[in-house]
Amino acid sequence: MIRCFILIAAYIALHRAGPPLLNFGDSLPLTWAQIKTLHRGLQWSLALWAIYDFNSMLNRWAENRWLFQTDKRTWNWEQEIAVVTGGSQGIGACVVKKLAFHGINCAVLDVAPLSESFTNDELRLVHYYRCDITSHTDIHRAAEAIRSDLGPPSILVNNAGIGNAYTILDMPMENLRRLFEINLLSHWSTVQEFLPDMIAKKKGHIMSVASLASFVSLAAAVDYSCTKSALLAFHEGLVQELKHRYKCPQIKTTIVHPNWTKSAITAHPAIQAGLKSIGAKLLEAEDVAEAMVKQVIAARSGQLILGPSISPKIRALPTWLQELIRDSQANVVSGNGSTG
Template identity: 70%
Template sequence: MLRCLLLTASSIVLRIVDPENLPAGEIVSLSKNQLATLIWYLKWGLSLWAVVDLNSALNRWAANRWVWKIDKSVWNFQTEVAVVTGGSAGIGACVVKKLVSHGIKVAVLDVGPLSESFTQAERDSIRYYKCDITSRDEIRGAAEAIRSDLGSPSILINNAGIGNAGTILDIPLENLKKMFDINLLSHWSTVQEFLPDMLAKRKGHIMSVASLASFVALAGAADYSCTKAALLAFHEALTQEVKHRYKCPQIMTSIVHPNWTKSAITAHPAIEAGLKRIGARLLEAEDVAEAMVKQIISVESGQIVLGPAISPKIRALPLWLQEILRDSQANVVTGNGSTS
């Protein structure tokens, strides 16, 4: 905000400067007309920059429950406990590693064992719980074990997700149900299990991992796109309920929208070939994890868009522009298959 005020003050100063009264030759080797043009660009450029900066500041303020200064003193990451679904491999494993590097104890919920990428020192701060997150009973059992072993978690990162490839007519119903169970419904189960602990402590951070598919639906991946768009609605509703129903603005809520990232999903033949065809540049899992953990450590709520900044604004564009963007992605997902 201070930077925004400085920019605004600078633009005001430039607006009242009269280039006709400036000794151009004594300051720089510019003519009166050249100096007048320079000042015109500077004052309008600084004004625009100030508006953009102010908008960013207001967005952060709104995302953090209209709280101007967050009390971060209640967070001691050496004693915090985080739960990460799908944390055994891929992006989830990178997130776990980075959380551990900050001294946070991590409980991993996954059906597969921890990958070999974890060092012994990292494993000392990690507890693995074999858990099918589509089962409410297994989540409840894992939660009870976590509280007994590590204490009540203050951080929940719903990272687990799968991808399918198949048209609306072709996708088997079993695959469709599994997609919604893992990518969407599991968020209800984990939040219902761990949010009460956070409310009791009046401290917490819940993060959902969505996708740029939250904003642009993909042909051949209607189910995936639906779950990610629904996660955005889930995040917004959760934010409102924490703030207005439970009167606990101290609990942070974040949602992450990564672009195509190197993972089991993008390595699937039905998707990999399409990405190569459009020349897509894939994000590294480590970079996505870095952005996610940075958000946790900063103790801030909000949306993280790891891709074109225009992505969240696509729905506000004219329909013909939206359709051009969707057309450009129409052949990324081809064939049939699943990463589950």
């Protein structure tokens, strides 16, 4: 914020000073017209930089629910409890390990057992609850056990997700339902279970893993794209309800949009060949987890774009440009099968 006002002040000073500010006599072998052009260019550059910085400041303020201060000091990591869905393997396991590094107790909800990558020191802070997140009853049962064993969680990371590789006409309905239940509907169940305690304490952080597919629909992965764009709507609505229905803007929310990441989904032959054909560089699960946990520890809300920064702006581009971008990704997903 301070830098933004310094830039604005510098622009005003440069504007009032006029071209003589740049007239250093013989030290600059420039004509008067060139000096005026340079001065004008500096003015515009400084103005654009100030506008960019001011816009960034407003974005951060909006993400912080129009609050000027963060409540980072209210977080005591060794006393916090985090719930991570799909935390046994992949990105979820990396998130759990990094949260445990900060002393946070972690409750893992997963149908798969914990991977062998967890060390004995980490396992002292990691608690596994076998849970089918497609079942509201299973989630409620696990939530009751977590509250009894550890206490009410203050951090919820909805990480679990799967993919399919079917066209719309070839999609088996049971695969479609399962994907929507895991990638989207489970978020309602987990938030319904854990948000009330956060509201009561006016402290919490809800994070969900979406994808760059939130902004670009992929052929043969329409179901996946639908759930990820729906997650973006879910988080926007959640923020509004926290502010205007529950009067609790202190609760943080983050939605994460990673680019293609090394995982069970991208290891599937139906995806692997397509990614290779476009020369895609895959993110490491460790790097995605690092960005997610850094956001939690900073006690910040927001939208993490782990890929091309233009991704959220694609919908604002002319239609022909949007279509060219979608065309370039049309053959990434091929073949048939479930990728998760």
